[in-house]
Amino acid sequence: MRIFKKAILILAIFFILRIIPGCCDCDESTIPFNFNSIDIINLDNSGEWAVTTNSDTMKPGAVAFEVALFDSLGYFYAEGPSLNSIGFGQAKAMRCDCSMPFSANQSLKSIRITSLYALTPEIDAGSEVSGYFVGRPTNNSSTGALYTSLESICGQTIGKTYYDSGVESFGLFLTVPVENDRARFAVSIKLSDNTILTDTTRLIFIQNK
Numbered sequence: 361m362r363i364f365k366k367a368i369l370i371l372a373i374f375f376i377l378r379i380i381p382g383c384c385d386c387d388e389s390t391i392p393f394n395f396n397s398i399d400i401i402n403l404d405n406s407g408e409w410a411v412t413t414n415s416d417t418m419k420p421g422a423v424a425f426e427v428a429l430f431d432s433l434g435y436f437y438a439e440g441p442s443l444n445s446i447g448f449g450q451a452k453a454m455r456c457d458c459s460m461p462f463s464a465n466q467s468l469k470s471i472r473i474t475s476l477y478a479l480t481p482e483i484d485a486g487s488e489v490s491g492y493f494v495g496r497p498t499n500n501s502s503t504g505a506l507y508t509s510l511e512s513i514c515g516q517t518i519g520k521t522y523y524d525s526g527v528e529s530f531g532l533f534l535t536v537p538v539e540n541d542r543a544r545f546a547v548s549i550k551l552s553d554n555t556i557l558t559d560t561t562r563l564i565f566i567q568n569k
Contacts, residue, residue: 386458
């Protein structure tokens with residue numbers, strides 16, 4: 361009986377050892393893609409954390425947006441196949457759930473922001489206002505919650521690997537209060553291949569009370 365139990369234990373260990381490496385055998389080779397589309401949505405930055413919002417009303421000192429760059433082919437996600445080994449050919453309870461790594465063919469070179477309305481008496485409509493904004497990465501590859509310069513936002517995209525989705529996204533936060541009753545901005549992203557992607561924010565109404 362003891363010999364039988366030992367044999368069962370050895371067989372169980374053998375199959376467990378076969379399952380563990382087979383369950384996480386993920387292909388780490390990257391898939392190339394191109395940034396060819398841009399989207400801008402509003403952020404509510406009036407609370408402790410900035411969150412996306414459909415509202416077009418913002419407080420004077422809390423004007424913020426999220427910019428997303430992506431491939432027009434869409435967003436990507438991949439699962440690994442079911443485990444298929446001796447004794448477990450039809451097993452579906454154990455399977456790999458692999459993140460698919462993507463690598464952009466371009467990095468961000470510069471971010472230029474133009475105000476379509478006067479922000480203050482000193483900052484007229486049509487002014488280049490990039491220097492009044494700070495950024496923060498917001499995609500699944502972001503590494504922190506601190507504000508950073510727009511130059512740093514661009515620099516962190518060089519040689520970057522994107523997991524689960526080929527999307528580069530970041531928040532833009534205006535650092536001066538808006539003294540007008542409305543605001544709108546044009547955002548132009550220059551890529552390393554000299555492609556320029558441009559979009560405008562929605563018209564923002566400033567809540568002065």
